[in-house]
Amino acid sequence: MNSAPLLQAAGQDHLELLTANDRAWLAEVFAEDTPDPGTITLSELKALSPRERERFRRCRTRFLRMMPLLETPVVTEVMRTLRLLATSSIRSDLHQQDIPILDGEPGVGKTHILKTHAGEEMWRLALHRSLDLEDRTAPKLTTFRPVLYVHLRGPMTRYDLLRLLLDQLAWPSDRNPQHAFETAVTACGVQLVIIDEIQHVNFDGKTGRDVHNIIRWMSNYGLRVILSGTDIDWVLNAGGAPAVEVAARNSRGRWIRVDVPKLETRTGSERENWRDLIYAFETRLRLAAAPTTDGWLTDQFAEYIWARTQGYLNSVVLLINLAAAHAIDAGTETITHDTLESIDLEYEVERQRPQHVALLNARSRAGASAP
Template sequence: MSDMQNLSIGTKEGWQRVVAAPPQKRPALLTMRKIQRMSGSELADYNKERRLWHGNMGVLRTLALEALHEQLWDTIGSNAQDGARAKGAVAIEGDSNLGKSTAVELFAKEFHQREILENGALTDYGHERHPVVRVTLSGNPTVRDLNGSLLHYFNHAGRLRGSAGDFARRALDVFLDCEVRLLIIDDLHFLRWESADGTKVSNQLKYLANDFPISMLLVGVGLTDLGLYKQGRTFGKAVLGPTARRTTRYALNPFGDKEPAQRREWRTVVKAIERKLVLPNHVDGTLARSLSDYLFDRSTGYMGSLISLITRGCARAVRTGAEGLTEGLLDQVRIDVAAETERRQTAKLLRDCYPG
């Protein structure tokens, strides 16, 4: 099984490894007797295989993900305008731990593969074709930081010295040479639109959309509230700017449990995860039939929290020899603060409603 832990998709080399990597191969589901007869080294290898598998079981194609990808293919997948014309962008927003970046990565991988299949690995001028560039903002980014990150992706020799304008011109040259078609900017919420630097970076995004022959995919938390689509002020009220006219907004939300359809969708997701487990003592159907509500309460409907709970539960089950997931075992597993806090608040409400 391929170990892909030592890479960053913030560089072209790392991204190429992700795109070229074969699907993870599921380890064999051995019986407890066979596991107990293994030598120390055999057991260590088998447990490592399962740890890598459970940590990388693949992206679950939920209804929300499928709907998002349909929108992305409609907007970005159809952007075939000449380079002199600005292309439509997409902004994806929602709370942390909902799977935004994972969904975008899967789309970007498929987009990359389509571009290579249709146009070849090399451009007409013999340069490597890199259809996708992904950068992540952090801290309080300036225009120079943003432009520098575009050069860092390519490990460009000019990424260390120069002005913001120098970086932008160098990045444009590389994008043209490598025929980049999709620029993903993740964690855009770190941008502060109300600050001087925030305004400059916002203007820089407009420059990229106008002058680079790319589609942009913007990802972040609360982008609407932060002011991505607003520009200027008229009589004290913010008005929509050019970004609002060029950008398609899509929001990801947590799973719900109020309606029967929502509960069915949640059980479908849990069942899909359960089919991937490689634990000999796990009784198939336990999670979907008996622990579906428990898993919702623990994760509060957030995909990232659910995956963390399952992954850590599997690690504990293997390490302790339990080799199965039960409510008792999962109760010993701690996950993110938000999920744990909300769980305690829910439990308190239940105690207040049903004392004794």
């Protein structure tokens, strides 16, 4: 592989040090290339040709869907922890890195947090490389890939994991992927490895022991590693053979648990934060017949949306996106209670829907009858 000349020259904008694919990924994570299509009236929408109407639909759907990470109190606290760990670390195989692991139920938004942090670190580490180039202390690289993000989708051995990381680097593997990964890390300037859905690894057997050990090897090698998953207590406390327990014990001594809970509305502050979240979605809606009153979605439906989603961020995203799509398909171009009622969500929240909506209706009736 030939070294890119840009990586050896100082004086360039630091983001230009990243690969084109990483820059495109960065722009997508932060929704930088998602233009606001603006709002039009219902009569203006009807006057559009079928081709232009579909163009407008595609643009407004993308604008709503491509929201950057929203700074809820949960997100703020988790991101603060990740940023502190990042800015206090150095790249050195003489200094072992502690490993944060995000723990939360499915649907609380861990993946969006991880991808946003990965984007921030790409930006920061590219800046650091530009400073090193100015100072003439930067090592020569084949290509510059400071951050790797992988999403596990099934059981994996340690070699499967290493080959997945090598695939992200477009680096060839051989019968010993660990040696190939060491070479690739040095040649590509890798500093951070993020592994999402770590619970897919079977940690109660030899495979789990080996994955524990390879993650620890990465941190010993000077890499920062961030993990994410569900039921992390099981991952760190799985029983089994003594060798498995030893590997888990070593991980417990290095892994830093970072809880990512779902959003709640028990206190006045939590309810206000929830309304702010719904308002953020409201500001991205581009429906032709939606009320022009600021806060219309929030004022009418914030409590209902919590009852339907129970604070799971992914469910909120799904509900509002599908409700907007339904409003467009039906030609109503606004979101009503009936629109929201027509949307089915993930099984886990849907199975609790009757009791939560009934509780909301009971509170509403009690409030309406109060003197």
